[in-house]
Amino acid sequence: MTSKDDITVGGYLLERLAQLGVQSVFGVPGDFNLGFLDLVDDHPKLEWIGNCNELNASYAADGYARVKPKSVGALITTFGVGELSAVNGIAGAFSEHIPVVHIVGVPSTAQQKSKPMLHHTLGDGRYDAYYTAAQQFAVSWAFLNDTHTAAAEIDRVITACITRARPVYLMLPTDIAYERIPKGSLETGPLVRQPPEVDTAIEDFVIDEIVKLVKEAGSSVAILADSCAIRHHCEDELLELIKETGYPVYCAPMGKTVVPEDYERYGGIYIGSITPPEVKQAVESTKLILSVGLLNSDFNTGGFTYRIEPTSTVQLHSDHTKIQYAMFPDVGMKHLLPKLTSALRDLKSSAVSVAVPPFKATIPSPNDDPLHPIISQAYFWPRMAAFFKPKDVIVAETGTSSFGVLGVPFPKDSIFVSQILWGSIGYTVGATLGAALGARERGLGRTILFVGDGSLQLTVQELSTMMKCGLAPIVFVLNNSGYTIERYLHGKTRAYNDIVNWKWTQLLEVLGPDAKPAPKSYTVNNKTELEELLDDPDFAKAERMQLVEVMMDKFDAPEALQRTAELSTKANKYAQ
Missing domain, CATH: 3.40.50.1220 (TPP-binding domain)
Structure with a gap:
């Protein structure tokens, strides 16, 4: 018998997320999570974002959690094919201490027991294979196959997520999502961190x-x-x-x-x-x-x-x-x-008697810049420091961007998003989606992405989702004809570090043809063109999606990247 105080298992789970301040939920629909997504779609405090693929969705959940302190990133995928596509992003969140709740819609409890050869399975009856794999990249996990324990298990797993600031994993069978349970402790307020007792x-x-x-x-x-x-x-x-x-x-x-x-x-x-x-x-x-x-x-x-x-x-x-x-x-x-x-x-x-070296950005003079008037790395990053504003969310891709931006100061209340430990190229595109949504929900400033042409090709689809959501990040695409960080690690002139040069300024028209206001794209070939663009007040307002193709020398890289690559190359000890 149910009562008016009951709630569905899926509804209980979503209410726990909403209590933590989650407003945006990322993922891709699949037949084993579709019923649960109805509950997401109908929830008054949650918005289903819907990503182009699960990898990008996991990156977005990561970026969202970084910008929404004391909240979590919420990710929903489907059994097997969906959740495995998201694993790289989840592993990165684990590596970098990011709280993400990964919810996977799975076959019904009856099917879990009888083990038919369903689509999305390995065809050998191992319905627990993905569950076992997920435990390598989570600090807590649960198979929600019992309505009597579902609420307690949800609370246990999410509490671990916010306490330890790392991903957790929940398997939600299709039939359990709509089973009704008592609201229990929902009405006592949100879950809280439970650090170890202090002696x-x-x-x-x-x-x-x-x-x-x-x-x-x-x-x-x-x-x-x-x-x-x-x-x-x-x-x-x-x-x-x-x-x-x-x-x-x-x-x-x-x-x-x-x-x-x-x-x-x-x-x-x-x-x-x-x-x-x-x-x-x-x-x-x-x-x-x-x-x-x-x-x-x-x-x-x-x-x-x-x-x-x-x-x-x-x-x-x-x-x-x-x-x-x-x-x-x-x-x-x-x-x-x-x-x-x-x-x-x-x-x-x-x-206070000890002096501290001032941290400032100095733009090199033309005489000190061998690439003048080409846009060099030595010039670009100090110049961008002057463009930044308080409360900007600044996202820097692994490689030239993450190393280049380290050497310049950010203004007050700005947020830095990068993946320096895990270092999965392409991460920042999905992360920018999540970060921009988190920034909008918090009332922060602009979201600015710096990404290399090679990295952007891995996850470019999520520019479409940004425009669908009405977001207006500024995307600086550093066009240096390939994987510059890899060139410095090994194979500086090898073909495997080259890429096809896309028509970058046509991307937004292709990926967001109905976006309002209409997106804009630019190419800057030299310092004069970049200066004019950065000084344009309409551009700086960031009221529409904007992409800037920045033409740079193929072999130019920030000094910090070059020196780090030298150390890494020695450690790798490739045969010469």
């Missing part, structure tokens, strides 16, 4: 040990912040620590914008051996580094070339703290940072 005695001991090291280092203390401070919602606590102590602060590449880049004690990006000399010297000569949310990946550390000894480091993470060589499990930074700030506040006078 206050251990936490107090950790604070005391850090304070001892800080006092021993005197004024020679700096903070190195990274992406996990963003992913685990510690920006406010970190900023309070920074301002109350006055310590110089630097960021790793993945952590760009976790600290406002106009803050007077911010010194820029530290990338090991490829860091600008003044920043490298400032960081590596410091006696004690307070590291907050650092991910020590190769591209994030300049090919593992950090010159910071463990004895000079305190590492604060979401679920543990490491002081030199000592590990303290369950002492996470969210709870620890405010206490640390209180303990160090009185030491501010010595901290």
Whole structure:
């Protein structure tokens, strides 16, 4: 017997997402999720976006979650063919600590038991094959095959997603989606993070040990912040620590914008051996580094070339703290940072005596730019820094874009989206869709994408979805005739790093012929043409979809990319 207080399993799941602030739901329809999509379509707070393919949908869910703090990306695919197409994007979200709820519509519970040779199966009766595979890229998962446990399982899995900031996986059979269950705890409010219990005695001991090291280092203390401070919602606590102590602060590449880049004690990006000399010297000569949310990946550390000894480091993470060589499990930074700030506040006078190199962008003069008047990488990125505005969402593709944009400051309240650890080329196109939707929902500024011509060819279809949704990102396509980052890694003149040169300025007309207002496209061949475009107020307003083809030299690349590629090539040890 059901009552008016009952709700469908699918409805319960969607209400949990809506309570977390989800408004846009990504995915592709398939016969095993169509009934569930009716519930999405009818939900008053959710909008079904509908992507061109599942890979792009997973990228979009990732980008959405990055721009919507304390929310999640929601992705719906179908059994087998759909969910496997999304795996690359889900793996990237796992790698980079992005909370995505992946919901897969699967055959009915009766079919799961009888195991007929259905389409989308492997033809061998293994209905759990994809479920098993998905567990490699999720922190929690559930097969919702029992109405008595469905609500509790949904709550358990989504709580893991928001607590650990990583993807989770839910299998929803066609018949279960419409089974009715009690609303239960829905009416008590949204799910909340459940970090591990903190032993206050251990936490107090950790604070005391850090304070001892800080006092021993005197004024020679700096903070190195990274992406996990963003992913685990510690920006406010970190900023309070920074301002109350006055310590110089630097960021790793993945952590760009976790600290406002106009803050007077911010010194820029530290990338090991490829860091600008003044920043490298400032960081590596410091006696004690307070590291907050650092991910020590190769591209994030300049090919593992950090010159910071463990004895000079305190590492604060979401679920543990490491002081030199000592590990303290369950002492996470969210709870620890405010206490640390209180303990160090009185030491501010010595901290502010240490000078911090200013982080600024300098456009090279024509005499210093060998490619003048061609648009060079050395010119392009500092010039773009002058174009950025507060609250812009800036998306940079793996390769020349992600390396080029690191060296220039962003304005206040801007958001940086890039995939430096996972590094799947083409990621940013789908991610821009999700990021632009998240920005619109939050009332942020423009969404600006920088993507290479090679990367764009992988996922270009999602430009169509952006126009369908009435979004107006500015897309800068860096046309340098192929895969420039790959050229520097190996095979600089090899044919496999070349691509077909598309008619880029005709893309928006093909992909969005009915878009209103009509999109615009431009080609800029030199610095003068780029300057005129960037200075055009109508262009800068970003009130319509705009694509800018930027003509660049085939072998030009940011210095940071070139030096990182050298380190990577040595590590790969290709036979000569």
